[in-house]
Amino acid sequence: xxxxxxxxxxxxxxxxxxxxxxxxxxxxxxxxxxxxxxxxxxxxxxxxxxxxxxxxxxxxxxxxxxxxxxxxxxxxxxxxxxxxxxxxxxxxxxxxxxxxxxxxxxxxxxxxxxxxxxxxxxxxxxxxxxxxxxxxxxxxxxxxxxxxxxxxxxxxxxxxxxxxxxxxxxxxxxxxxxxxxxxxxxxxxxxxxxxxxxxxxxxxxxxxxxxxxxxxxxxxxxxxxxxxxx
Numbered sequence: 001x002x003x004x005x006x007x008x009x010x011x012x013x014x015x016x017x018x019x020x021x022x023x024x025x026x027x028x029x030x031x032x033x034x035x036x037x038x039x040x041x042x043x044x045x046x047x048x049x050x051x052x053x054x055x056x057x058x059x060x061x062x063x064x065x066x067x068x069x070x071x072x073x074x075x076x077x078x079x080x081x082x083x084x085x086x087x088x089x090x091x092x093x094x095x096x097x098x099x100x101x102x103x104x105x106x107x108x109x110x111x112x113x114x115x116x117x118x119x120x121x122x123x124x125x126x127x128x129x130x131x132x133x134x135x136x137x138x139x140x141x142x143x144x145x146x147x148x149x150x151x152x153x154x155x156x157x158x159x160x161x162x163x164x165x166x167x168x169x170x171x172x173x174x175x176x177x178x179x180x181x182x183x184x185x186x187x188x189x190x191x192x193x194x195x196x197x198x199x200x201x202x203x204x205x206x207x208x209x210x211x212x213x214x215x216x217x218x219x220x221x222x223x224x225x226x227x228x229x230x
Contacts, residue, residue, distance in 0.1 A: 003117025007151060007193040009127035011158045011185030013091050016053045017204055018190070021230060022086050022121045023059050025192065031085035034062040038100055039092025039125040042067040046090060066100050078109035084118055091124030095138035095146050098129055107149055114151060124158050127190075131156035132180060135169055143169055145178065152193055155182030160211065162187045171220045174213055181214035189227060201225040 008025060010018050014035075023031050033054075037046040042065045054061040064080060064087075081087060087110065089097075101107045114120050120130065128134045128148060134156045135143040143165060148156070157170040166184075173179040183191055183198065188208035192200050201210040212223045 010190035012187030039097035086119035089122035089126030155179035
């Protein structure tokens with residue numbers, strides 16, 4: 001029997017409740033969770049923030065850095081990631097992050113981890129990357145299209161209501177069929193997918209939600225998903 005492929009996407013920045021929820025999805029008492037700060041260029045402040053989030057949680061935190069001297073390590077990226085129970089991708093510049101992960105073939109390692117049943121998760125840029133595409137602020141001036149890793153065959157929009165331009169842009173591009181039907185998340189909400197299908201939504205409060213947005217009979221329809229408040 002093949003392992004369940006699980007992805008947990010979150011609309012905003014990684015926070016402690018997000019990490020706790022990801023840990024719970026592993027079913028492990030003290031899961032090994034790896035954080036990828038690639039979208040901020042492995043910024044020290046982001047790595048420190050990760051360890052601050054984890055310091056009083058029952059998890060074993062790890063970080064995978066891309067900006068390193070590879071000749072100084074005796075392991076490769078795939079070996080390291082396949083030892084984890086969950087992998088969390090942080091926010092930042094989506095386009096830069098995906099370019100680096102592809103250049104190092106870490107995207108292939110993430111797909112192998114996914115196929116092995118290791119939980120994949122992420123917020124903001126770390127949620128958009130798993131889908132077939134969406135719009136990002138990775139380039140100057142305006143939100144522009146970026147193609148994702150396509151682990152999930154839908155489009156995606158993080159920060160759905162927190163940034164006023166996001167929702168109408170998402171709708172108009174689904175209307176024009178530049179984007180496929182997809183899922184959107186407010187900053188404090190998320191969706192768990194299993195084997196490519198949404199199985200539950202969560203939110204940290206009653207004001208943040210997740211949505212299925214699709215085109216039907218020439219019109220864009222927005223369905224609010226029922227969320228578990230955690």
